[in-house]
Amino acid sequence: MIGLIDCNNFYASCERVFNPKLEGQPIGILSNNDGCVIARSNELKPLVPMGMPAYQIQPKIRKQITLLSSNYELYGDMSQRVFDTVRNYTANIEPYSIDEAFIQLDGFSDIPDHCQKLRAIVKRDTGIPVSIGVASTRTLAKLANHIAKKQVIHQGVYCLATNTTSFIDTLKAHAIDEVWGVGRRIAEKLQTLGIHSAWDLHQADLKQIRQQFSVVLERTVLELRGIACIELDDLATPKKNIMTSRSFGRLTGDLFDLQEAIRMHACRGAEKLRRQQSVANAVAIFLKTNHFRKDLNQYHPSIVVPLAVATDDSRLIVHAAQKGLQAIYKKGYLFMKAGVMLLDLKAKNSNSQYDLFTDESTVTWQQKNDQLMQTIDNINRKMGKNTIQLGGTQPQAPWQIKRQLLSQRYTTRWDELPLVK
Ligand SMILES: [Mg+2]
Structure with a gap:
């Protein structure tokens, strides 16, 4: 669970x-x-x-x-304290935003009881009240959490079991745009097809969903049916925060490696940010050692760095992320994962960035930056990912996913076309 x-x-x-x-x-x-x-x-x-x-x-x-x-x-430090506390009482924890994390609960005989205790411990040790939703998939756990928070009677913990009448009622009571990963635009399109509630989506035809929407939404339907198939790293654009992270192909304690990984994640996050036309107010970064390796020292730091102005500029976001990394990096640890979260997103509205005291040169400067970012995105979209990037990357970097068995990109790269003898 x-x-x-x-x-x-x-x-x-x-x-x-x-x-x-x-x-x-x-x-x-x-x-x-x-x-x-x-x-x-x-x-x-x-x-x-x-x-x-x-x-x-x-x-x-x-x-x-x-x-x-x-x-x-x-907030960054309190977040770290909450997650550190939770980490002591669960097998695995995956932070998902500054104030949310998924936890593995398999192996506990009485899960609701364990969650109630966990809740009390977090409150006692950090002062922060939390709610816990439990289910067989992440998408359902999200819904369960919503109930845990809204319905006081459950005292902050709610377990959502499939195949019960209350399961059907719960799904019927939630509109599709409350389902994890279903954005406003998808919700509108679903509504035209008569799909209004989480239950409607649960009942939808898989093939139709895949054809008319995407494989991602198909996975959401499966998740609503209790089949776990969404990993944290392949989320559809979340609304409130953007997270990019990945496990390294091999463990590394090298600062240079980490800087490169953080830069790559920050750039990818900034790109997603621009795609959904948002700006971020702060950047969080985190590092993780491998918690299964009991023989190695463990260290799971994170930090939040505020941005001077809400922005979608890759350079400013990378700069903030690197500053954060400098602050939390310590020698002597082998890291398994690094990630970047963009926090407190808001719609990019060209006027909201300026106030009465913004002079004309700042506005021109901002417009130039916007054009630069747009140009980079356009080139990368047309010519392939990372055609233009900030800084170089080593081909064998540990953060690269292992792709030693990769075939050629026959259809999208001129230099990788199949050869006829
Ligand atoms: Mg919250």
């Missing part, structure tokens, strides 16, 4: 740990330069919509609420 552990109102909860007066109060966290609201406590939700610029909040409401600048250093 797979669990999804999710911190409740994470940024607000972090603030409350060190400022208990904020408990029960409406709190909002602002983006860089205190621009707009990027996180809300439950109490703030009915008062202020997500993403609202701070200056647009009416004075009457402003007086009743607490607004805080985003403190990414604190």
